[in-house]
Amino acid sequence: MSTTLGSTLPDDRPHPERFTRADVGWTPHLTPLAEEELSDRHRDGLVDAGRAKSDYFRLLARDPEVLKARTLVDKDIFYNTAEGLPRADRELSATAASRRNGCVFCASVHSRFAAHFSKRADDVDRLLDEGVTTELGERWDAVVSASVALTDTPSAFGETDIERLRAAGLDDLEIADVVHGAAFFNWANRLMLSLGRAVAPA
Template identity: 70%
Template sequence: MTGFTTDQLGWAPWLTPLTEPELTDAHREALVDAARAASPYFRLLARDPEVLHARTKTDNDIFYNAKGGLPRPERELAATATSRRNGCVFCASVHARFAAHYSKRPDDVRRLLDEGVAAPQDGRWRAIIDASVALAATPVEFGAEHIDALRAAGLDDLAISDTIHAAAFFNWANRLMLSLGEPTSDRKADQ
């Protein structure tokens, strides 16, 4: 398998996902986005449509809700840092692409992927990365000092909440994805 990258990767499940023809209306509704039916990951999660629906609505609210709070590039940064720390190559590739695109800072994102979560970053990104990584640690290392650093970097309560939600969601999502399959360098494996 490839290392950390911004390339599009495939994902191969270790369990048998539903096939697209097996998806019922309830499964398709749970996917929320019809395009997700092409992904073996989402077809595998569709075996429990109620949980998938709740998971997807939560994911969408964390990353696409533009009603204040943390800007999208930094939500993606939190997911990238968490995924990098957890070793989830697939999730890191997806969210690194978004973070680089929306922030217009591909060199900083590349440094995070290549050198790891301790790589040099500016103050605001450093605070977001450090808070995200502390939330991903087991046991959790997140504390008041992370809140203080986020505040000092200019984040208000809603932005801090968004940082925590993005990191916490991907801490869970990484562990789920890593326990159900593995990334592949062949994107066709994810079709």
């Protein structure tokens, strides 16, 4: 029998004590669909078959058309790197938004990618440890600053932020990628923080 959406899931596993690149877990406040409940419509919404193992995506699969649209946007922002911003900087933008919003889970995922693609693990760790005002070099500082401006008050992001990004060497397409990465994760953080909470690494 299907579990109702109103069912809550108590979970006493500890919260993470800090931001980290380690493998942070996530536990939902509401009951996700069970794998055996997933219909062809749900699986189409997941886009990737492997996401059926994730509590988060099985929870979002309760509205599969919206989940599919969300996932395709996510993939286009981060994986469509033939032009525009390098993958490392896209991941940095998402990490900065997640760090600012306090989403430990998203920050852990995207900081791992940022460190991997940039080969600047020490700088990524400083961003996690010290926060979004730490100095990482002008290009990364400009990306982080723009991402934070979009995260705090999107309408406050404007000409000054764009001029700083241009001065750091970014062209218009790269600037658009900074905006997309930060804007998407500004929204995604709030969704994850509303539907569940991070769990400390094992």
